[in-house]
Amino acid sequence: MEEYAHLLCEIGVEELPHSISFRVARDFKESFTKLLDENRIDHGEVRLFSTPRRFSILIQNVSQYQSDYEEEKRGPSFDKAYSDGRPTRALLGFCRANGIEPEEVVFKEVRGSRYIFAVKKIKGDKTVKLLPDILETVLNGMRFPKTMRWEKSNFSFIRPIRWILFKYGDEVVGYDKVGLSSSEYTFGHRVYSSEAIKVENVEDYEELLNKACVVADRDKRLNLIREGVERITKELNTRVPEGAEVLFEVNTDLTELPNPVLCSFEEEYLTLPPEVLISEMVEHQRYFPLMDSEGKITNNFIVISNIKDNTKSKAGFERVLRARLNDGKFFYEEDKKRNFFDYLEDLKAVSFHPELGSMEEKVRRVEKISGVISDYLKLEDEVKRDILEAATLCKNDLVTQMVGEFPNLQGIMGYYYALESGHGERVAKAIKDHYRPRFSGDRTPEDIVGSVVGIADRLDSIIGIFSTGYEPKGSRDPYGLRRAVFSIIRIIVDKKINLSLSNLLSEVVGIYPLVKDKENFKKKLEDFFKTRIRSVFQELGFDYDEIDAAMANVLDDIYEAYRRVEALHRFRSREGFKDLFIAFKRMANIVKEGGECDESGRVNPDLFVQQEEKALYNYYLEKKSYIKRAIDSKDYEEVYEILGSFKSYVDDFFDNVLVMEDNRNLRCNRIYLLREIVESFSGIIDFSKLVVS
């Protein structure tokens, strides 16, 4: 036999969930390869195949044997191994245990001392003997979001394993766990190849599957789909809308033999909002919608079929979509028969929460909160009118038939129905946008109208749910209150909204009937917000000590707190600022310790003795008004620039001046100096909270 042979391992499964089938295949390849390496089995290139019904690896030139290796074992130290140049009992015992003669030991230095080592040459084992264990370890070690059992041994995996092709060179590698025995057979496409296929030569694997109508290479399938779709779109002068790009991969992982089929639906359905059409095709059916050159959805679409001849199936693909569009059209026409405003009445029958009343009551509170926010932001009357109008209408589409049937269209249908009933574009858009951001990478509402309603809606949920005595604990958060805070902050930051949450809460907690002790309730809410804002800031990438140092009075203005943290974060990584922050933290600590000085003591310039303290003081006096001006105008960039300019003065000061001087007058004068400087930045940064190293 030759020294190297190719290895093929295919795991045949019942259809893997398409969303993770490729990841599963990659994990399999990685952990298999890693184990070969760990077992010192030399090998060449590894090819990966992945379809819904299999994942497999073909490894070139796998060595017949593990490489030999030397195992070293440390024994007693040199001093303990010999006495008067003769082996001690310790050494003899060590040699016996390792099956070597005392003459065979070697000496090595370990951390400055000499030790005895036994070196054993270990001969590599036959690869074929190790392979079953390797596969066993790989299969047992794979992790999935959800696993299942299906056979006697109760092995857990993502889906039932139905065959294992395991072949090394000409030999089948025996493996008979998970309710079956390995073999040299694979299976082709369900429809075109019913018999098991013998893989005589593992290198022919891909070709054999090709003949059996399976394109096992995932990239090739992906390309087939891309090319097929492109051919059609070019011909029709259309394109695939942005949101549907994901379908290329989805369909790759749903088929073994992808075939694009051009289908169409009746033009009458084009009167439906494009979101409805797209959502039906993309999310439900995984069909590619097609857009014309002007960005309008056309009545053509592409289905990726898993069979060759689609003359009959085409009608089926179309019928399924037609049934859904027909539903949609019926609901759309029905919904439009009523004035959109009138749906508010129906919200009275929908419960928001048993203790907080109906959705209509919620909407009334959202209106009120939206109004208060608008006043705080001093928005123009016209804008405020739009906000209130949008707040009133924002939940009406929940009781339309369309959203009842297709809940993911909430907001979107509101947009169309509001326009239909003569409301302005801005109001309609706010109805759609107030749900944004819906997930962590999502955009915030386009303009201030949707932003204010979005904040008010979430604030109402938070305050309302809190007033029932509920608080999110641990990972349990069924009402999504944490997400709600996250979204509020995203909007505030994106839209640069200066808003005192503290004042806002004082003004609105009164409208919640369950709230008895207003002050106490408000305090609990504020604590919740503060904790949440900290973790949202952390999610946004800031370090916890930066947040602590710069988020003072955050509830007076979340946006300014964000800007302060952001500025600190940015300057912290700048050249020279690390040392500067260390120095300022030292100043803050000295001030805190107090040095037995008067708390209201002031600097007396006559008491300065050293040049460096005078210089620092003079520089401070020179900059004092600039610092104040920068702080007042919230120009944090400028504040930190000024702070940076203190560097040489501060360094000189600490290099040459001893603050903790025995003479109380001199000492306290220095502390007063440091205090004035540190305090001049208060409200922007609390140096003592910084963690520096």
Add this chain to the structure above:
Amino acid sequence: MTFQEIIFHLNKYWHERGAIIVQPYDLETGAGTFNPATFLRSLGPEPWSSAYVEPSRRPTDGRYGENPNRLQLFYQYQVLIKPAPFDIQEQYLNSISTMGIDFSEHDVRFVHDDWESPTLGATGLGWEVWLDGMEITQFTYFQQVGGIELDPIPVELTYGLERIAMFIQQKENVFDVMWNEELTYGDIRQREEYEFSRYNFEVADIKRHIMLFDEFEKETFNILENGLVLPAYDMVIKCSHIFNIIDARGAISVTERAYYIQRVRNLAKAVAKAYVESREKLGFPLLKKRNKS
């Protein structure tokens, strides 16, 4: 193939593969899973194989007989086999192709869809089976039922009979499906859809149903305390259906809804536990039966 011929076909097909052809249960169930032949028989070590039609009531899906695709009552064809056969996918596909559906002309696909019944404390992993893009079957390997981890694992096949009939007969409206050579599905059932939609959405007395729920819930425990399991399970089915009606009336909020579901689940769990214990006391008789043969 008419609607009833499809049922004959499936009965014959699964009968030939050793299934007990049981009958629809005589209570209002929400799915074939509720039939004791599935819910209870999937528990414990005893082997089981059954097939049957189950009229399945989904009050919220009613559309007064006006929607071509939605019904408040439809027929599931339910197969439950424990332990799941090695070649169950082929057996299933064969049951479809022997109706005259050629998979080289019609695209059949297993699309990931894990199943969960919060009211029954049941979960499973599996697929929707798509035929030319239309879901015709739910294919599930049960993992847990009534909160109990299963061993051995059963497989459940739930065929949507109306959809399969629409597919075979190429109908766009369920009411146009031929039930036999003479009468349509609509002839037989359309009025029923209208009346039950009106009842479920408009007429059912909410207070009375809430009271009924409470009463049947109490009765479940009364029965269990008296050492009986099967009548107790009937009460679980009743509670589940009554909850569905309360839900269809839109009488409960999201949180109350969750609470009702939890109450039904607790009943289902208590019954499941009692059932396994009672079978154990009997010495798991079906286990011996199989060993003999």
